[in-house]
Amino acid sequence: MKSTTRNGEPHGRTRNGFTLVEISIVVSIIGLLVVIALPALQKARNESQAAALTNNFRVFDGALQQYSLETGSWPPDDWTSGAYPVGMESNWLPETWIAVTPIGGQYAFANSPATIILVLDDIPPTLMARVDVALDDGGLGTGSIRGDDESLDYIIE
Numbered sequence: 001m002k003s004t005t006r007n008g009e010p011h012g013r014t015r016n017g018f019t020l021v022e023i024s025i026v027v028s029i030i031g032l033l034v035v036i037a038l039p040a041l042q043k044a045r046n047e048s049q050a051a052a053l054t055n056n057f058r059v060f061d062g063a064l065q066q067y068s069l070e071t072g073s074w075p076p077d078d079w080t081s082g083a084y085p086v087g088m089e090s091n092w093l094p095e096t097w098i099a100v101t102p103i104g105g106q107y108a109f110a111n112s113p114a115t116i117i118l119v120l121d122d123i124p125p126t127l128m129a130r131v132d133v134a135l136d137d138g139g140l141g142t143g144s145i146r147g148d149d150e151s152l153d154y155i156i157e
Helices: 020-071 094-098 125-135
Strands: 106-111 114-119 145-147 151-155
Touching (some): 020 114, 094 106
Antiparallel strands (some): 145 151
16 A cells, blocks of 8 residues: 555655746747747837838928928928927927937928938938838938938928
């Protein structure tokens, strides 16, 4: 006859938790799922940022075009990042312009030619390309969207 413990389990065979092997397998599976999911999440995040930035450029373009039609000129130059273009108060909410952009950095405005400038350090090239395809010709060196390492420019004229 085998000896048993008080709860009826065979001696030496009590089981109060998971074994180290079982825990290792679960952690490995979770790690694998995270590795698989991260690229998809990053891609969705980049697409969302590009869409938000594209929308902001379209809103600012429309407001600046309206200002130009009403006054016959563009707002005064203001190259200060985050500074609100003078005279634009009635055309859109200042909070949109002075807020941090969807990818960081600030907006600025130049009026010769009329350009919305997104001032950033190290803009991801894939994001700039997505915005360029949505608004322009897909080439960052030509058309109304131009980009380099420091800024993304949206030329309105």
